[in-house]
Amino acid sequence: MQPCFNLEKLWINMNSIVISLKKDIQYFLVTVIVLIVFTSCGESNQPTDRQFKGFSVPLNFPQPTYNFAKNPVTEAGFLLGKKLFYDEILSLDGTIACATCHIQTSAFTQHGHDLSHGINDLLTLRNTPPVQNMAWKRFFMLDGGVLDLDLFAINPITAHNEMGETMANVLEKLRNHKDYPSLFDKAFGSKDINTERLLKALSQFQLMCVSADSKYDKVKRNEGASFTSDEQAGYTLFLQKCESCHKEPLFTNEAFTNNGIPIVNPEDKGRASITLNPKDEYRFIIPSLRNVAETAPYMHTGKFRTLSDVLDHYSSGMIDHPTLDSSFRIPNGLGIPLTSEEKRVLTLFLHTLTDQNFMKNPLLAQ
Amino acid sequence: MIRLFIFFALSILVLSCSSNVTDPTPDSSKKGSLLVVFENKFGSEEFELLKRFTLNDSITVVTEDFKYYVSNIVLNNSNGSQYVLPKETSYFLINQAQIITQSINLQYIPEGDYSSISFILGIDSAKSVSPVGERIGVLDVAGEAKSMYWTWNSGYIFFALEGMYTTPRLINNSFKYHIGGFGGYNAPNLNNIKTITVPFGSSVLKIREGNKPHVHISADISTLFKGDEAISIEANPTVMFSPYSVNVANKYATMFQFGKIMD
Numbered sequence: 001m002q003p004c005f006n007l008e009k010l011w012i013n014m015n016s017i018v019i020s021l022k023k024d025i026q027y028f029l030v031t032v033i034v035l036i037v038f039t040s041c042g043e044s045n046q047p048t049d050r051q052f053k054g055f056s057v058p059l060n061f062p063q064p065t066y067n068f069a070k071n072p073v074t075e076a077g078f079l080l081g082k083k084l085f086y087d088e089i090l091s092l093d094g095t096i097a098c099a100t101c102h103i104q105t106s107a108f109t110q111h112g113h114d115l116s117h118g119i120n121d122l123l124t125l126r127n128t129p130p131v132q133n134m135a136w137k138r139f140f141m142l143d144g145g146v147l148d149l150d151l152f153a154i155n156p157i158t159a160h161n162e163m164g165e166t167m168a169n170v171l172e173k174l175r176n177h178k179d180y181p182s183l184f185d186k187a188f189g190s191k192d193i194n195t196e197r198l199l200k201a202l203s204q205f206q207l208m209c210v211s212a213d214s215k216y217d218k219v220k221r222n223e224g225a226s227f228t229s230d231e232q233a234g235y236t237l238f239l240q241k242c243e244s245c246h247k248e249p250l251f252t253n254e255a256f257t258n259n260g261i262p263i264v265n266p267e268d269k270g271r272a273s274i275t276l277n278p279k280d281e282y283r284f285i286i287p288s289l290r291n292v293a294e295t296a297p298y299m300h301t302g303k304f305r306t307l308s309d310v311l312d313h314y315s316s317g318m319i320d321h322p323t324l325d326s327s328f329r330i331p332n333g334l335g336i337p338l339t340s341e342e343k344r345v346l347t348l349f350l351h352t353l354t355d356q357n358f359m360k361n362p363l364l365a366q
Numbered sequence: 367m368i369r370l371f372i373f374f375a376l377s378i379l380v381l382s383c384s385s386n387v388t389d390p391t392p393d394s395s396k397k398g399s400l401l402v403v404f405e406n407k408f409g410s411e412e413f414e415l416l417k418r419f420t421l422n423d424s425i426t427v428v429t430e431d432f433k434y435y436v437s438n439i440v441l442n443n444s445n446g447s448q449y450v451l452p453k454e455t456s457y458f459l460i461n462q463a464q465i466i467t468q469s470i471n472l473q474y475i476p477e478g479d480y481s482s483i484s485f486i487l488g489i490d491s492a493k494s495v496s497p498v499g500e501r502i503g504v505l506d507v508a509g510e511a512k513s514m515y516w517t518w519n520s521g522y523i524f525f526a527l528e529g530m531y532t533t534p535r536l537i538n539n540s541f542k543y544h545i546g547g548f549g550g551y552n553a554p555n556l557n558n559i560k561t562i563t564v565p566f567g568s569s570v571l572k573i574r575e576g577n578k579p580h581v582h583i584s585a586d587i588s589t590l591f592k593g594d595e596a597i598s599i600e601a602n603p604t605v606m607f608s609p610y611s612v613n614v615a616n617k618y619a620t621m622f623q624f625g626k627i628m629d
Contacts, residue, residue, distance in 0.1 A: 070497050145519040147551050150498040154507055154517045167508030195508040196499045274519055276556055276609055 050362045052078060055135065058212035060220045060249050064135035066149055066207060071200045073207055076186040081205030083183065084198070086366045089173055091163035093119050098156065098202075099366065101128045105359050107291035108132060108209060114302025122161035125268055127302035129287060130295055132211040132358065134203075138254050142284045142300045145274045153202045167195060174198070211290050211358040212249075219352070220249070227352065234349025241336050242289075242346075244327070251289040251353065257325045258282045260318030260334060264301040281323050293351045294359065307350060311343045390574070392477035398573040399473045401580045402439075402483065404460050405625060406432065406468070409588045415462055421531075421591050425599060427541070429529035432462035432587065433514060434618075435504070435522065437486045437493070439472065442563070444481040444570065451475075457489070459504040459514065460585075469580075480571040483581065484563040487618060488524030491559065494548035519607060521546050524558060525618055527587065531599050541603040543590075545611045545618070556607065558615035562622050569627045582625030589621035590614065 052075040057064065071077075084090065085098045101116040101124075102108035108131035110116050116124045126142050140146040141155065156162040157170060174180040174193045181191040188197050218225035227235060238246075247253040256271040263282060271280035284300045298304040304313060318324070318334040328334050338346070358364075406413040413419075418428050436458045441449045451472060461467045493505070504510045505522070514523045528542040547556030564583050571581060590597050597605075597614055605611050 067497075070499065141518065143518075146517075147495070147520060148497070151517075151520050154515075158517055166512060168512060171508050195501070195506050198508075199498050273607075274555075275550075275553065276607070 052363065055207055055210075058210065058217065058221075060217060061133075061212060062136065062249075065138050066135040066203075068135075068207075071150065071203055073204045074187065076183070077188070077201055077204040078208055080180075080183045080187045081201040081203065082364070082366075083179075084202055085205045089177070090157055090165060090170055091119055092165045092169075095119055096163050098131075098153075101162075102131045104361075104364055105294075106130075107211065107295050107355075107359055109295045111294070111296065114297050116162075118159065118162040119164040122164075124159075124161055125265070126300045127297065130291060131206055131209050132290060133250055133288065134206045134209060136250050139285055143270045143274050144254075144256060144285055149203045149206060150196075150199045153199055167198075171195065171198065205364075209358075209364060211355040213357040214290065214355040215352040217249075217355070228348070230345050230348045231352050234345035234347070235352075237342055237346055238349050241338070245286045246289050252286045255286055256280060256283040257286055258284075258321055258323045259299075259314075260321065260324050260328055261299050261301060261313065262303065262319055263321070264303060268300075270300070279323060282321060283323060289350060290353050291355055291359065293354050307347050308343070311338060311346060314338065315343070392479060392572075392574065394476040394478060396477045396575040397474045398477055398575050399471065399578045400441075400475055400571070400573060401469050401471055401578060403469045403580055403582045403625075404436070405582055405584045406460075406462055407584050407586045407588075409586065413462065413587060419588070421588065421599070425531055425533050427529060427531045427599065428538075429462070429527065429587070431513075431526060431528045434460050434525045434585075435486075435488050435514070436460055436470065437488065438490055438561075440484040441475060441478075441480045441571070441573075442482045442484060443478045445478070447478075449476055449478070449480075453493075457493070457504050459510050461510075475573045477573050477575060480566070480573060482563050482565040483571075483583070484561060487560045487562055487622075488546065488558065489522040489548065491548040491557075494521055495551055516546065516607065521548055525615070527590075531603065533600060536600075539603060541599055542606070543604075543614055544606040545614050547607060547611060547615075556609070556611065558611055560615055560619040562619055564622050564624050566624050566627060569624075571627055572629065577629065580628040582628070584623045584625050585621050586623065587621065590617045 054075075055068065055073045085102075088094045088097045088100070090097060096119055099108075101110045101113075103110055105111075110128045114127060116128045118124060129142060134149055137149070138147065140149060140152040146152045146155065154167060157165050158167060171193055174184075180193065184193050184197055184201075185191045187201060215225050215227075215231075217223075219227055245253055245255065245257065258270075258281075269281045271283040271285075272278060274280075292298075293307060296305055296307070298307075298310050304310050314336045315338040316335060318328055320334060324334070328336070330337070408419040411419065413429075413432070415429055415432065418426050420426050437456055438453065439451045439456050441451075443449065455473075458470045459467060460470075489505070493500070501507065501511070507515045507517070511522065514526060515521070516523065523544045523546040525543065525545040528540070528544075530538040531541050532538055545558055547558040549555060549557035549559065566581070571579060573579070591599055595613060595616060597617055602610060602613075605614050
């Protein structure tokens with residue numbers, strides 16, 4: 001984007017130079033050459049933060065689950081996906097973009113909202129999950145109803161309480177748009193705009209939303225960072241009491257569980273609506289804890305406002321239910337016993353999962 | 367006399383020609399085509415949207431939408447062999463609102479004498495988990511599949527029937543049957559995929575190069591609400607992704623009957 005923009009500006013400058021000073025053609029050519037040399041030097045010596053470097057697997061991460069062979073991430077595809085992600089054109093009344101509820105500075109969640117609002121101020125069913133490390137996810141939606149990232153975006157686009165659109169109408173609007181046909185051409189080799197290309201472009205943007213640059217990652221990759229003694233104590237405790245579900249390095253094992261939170265909406269039976277198995281009632285996917293300090297409120301209901309509320313819930317707030325995970329049944333009650341000192345160091349460790357480079361990455365910003 | 371001779375000669379020529387054209391020994395290296403016509407019915411009546419049909423003494427129904435997928439078509443040869451249509455050309459959405467969808471065109475079928483047709487009512491599990499690039503035509507969620515797809519539980523609706531029913535006590539209550547379920551991605555789940563075979567009885571479907579016979583298959587919607595394990599529209603007016611849907615699928619598996627073959 002940047003170099004093209006510069007050249008365009010320069011071209012205008014050159015034209016005005018030629019017209020206003022009425023210099024001869026040789027002078028004009030010299031100017032062009034000088035300017036081209038100047039710009040190309042600028043490009044090679046000063047790579048911007050917005051420079052696209054493609055998808056790569058962080059050193060401390062496993063291989064992704066997404067099948068990149070079917071949708072290789074290219075700069076043009078990614079930029080198209082980004083434009084779509086930030087564009088309200090995907091919604092019926094042009095008011096809601098993906099980025100309306102998935103805000104980068106909160107790890108692509110909607111900070112402060114228990115449930116998000118779609119078109120006409122309609123409330124969604126569940127708290128907005130982050131868009132991060134999508135290439136490693138096996139399940140999409142908090143009940144795991146979708147198993148392919150490419151098929152996920154149909155949900156928010158067509159849900160009556162999110163974007164409220166039809167896929168056909170979105171495609172039609174994009175086809176009639178002044179910019180999109182040529183952007184699809186750049187990304188996919190022709191101006192055709194169809195379901196597959198729309199969904200794959202959106203996937204390309206989401207796949208690039210990789211969060212792997214927190215303090216925790218830098219410690220793990222021996223990049224010069226180290227935990228404070230409190231953070232280390234928190235990490236040790238985390239490994240003992242939390243890691244079986246919030247498995248490193250993605251901080252989830254992607255299992256479905258009932259963690260004893262109050263049932264706000266009895267109709268939302270979570271995983272059971274997909275499996276039709278009564279044992280899965282009120283079970284929801286275990287979320288990643290990456291950037292957890294920045295993604296309040298918590299749980300699929302969004303009813304816990306702070307990390308402190310969450311830890312209090314685990315230590316002493318659980319509500320019994322037939323499908324409550326058996327690991328929470330302990331001799332004298334329910335939950336994970338935690339002292340206040342343990343909660344303090346755990347919280348400090350959880351803050352080491354905050355990845356400001358991800359949340360401020362200009363490549364992912366509008 | 368000469369006129370009579372010419373008449374006989376021509377008659378013999380015509381007869382021999384016609385028998386040569388319509389019934390030579392099939393040559394499986396040659397290909398023919400076929401039109402399968404789905405005739406939706408309600409009992410003995412021709413089915414129509416927005417028309418009131420009488421289910422029994424006390425219940426009438428008006429249907430607003432009726433669609434189903436037919437896929438994975440196989441023609442069973444009377445010699446015991448089978449012809450499986452290429453998978454990619456074997457997905458059809460029969461839509462009551464669009465008459466053109468009710469006749470499906472099958473091409474490049476090896477010559478042969480076929481005794482029955484088999485198909486899946488719905489979408490097979492492999493296609494149900496296929497990449498987005500392989501979901502085109504009637505499987506495109508932005509196109510014909512838009513009302514035949516569960517976005518939240520990635521899967522096609524195989525059979526959709528909805529409208530209103532009236533009983534002596536209730537007037538124009540809505541009913542909605544959206545039946546799907548391909549068996550689950552990675553754990554067994556609801557499976558309503560039904561393979562249906564329609565035998566042609568004593569008729570033979572002769573596929574020959576240059577000919578295009580029509581096979582008529584009737585689909586009687588009232589079958590769902592009649593006979594053993596009948597669905598009670600009053601007790602179960604709305605059935606979607608739920609264990610009970612198996613009962614609806616078991617009934618729709620029996621609604622197809624052979625009609626006739628027109629050579």
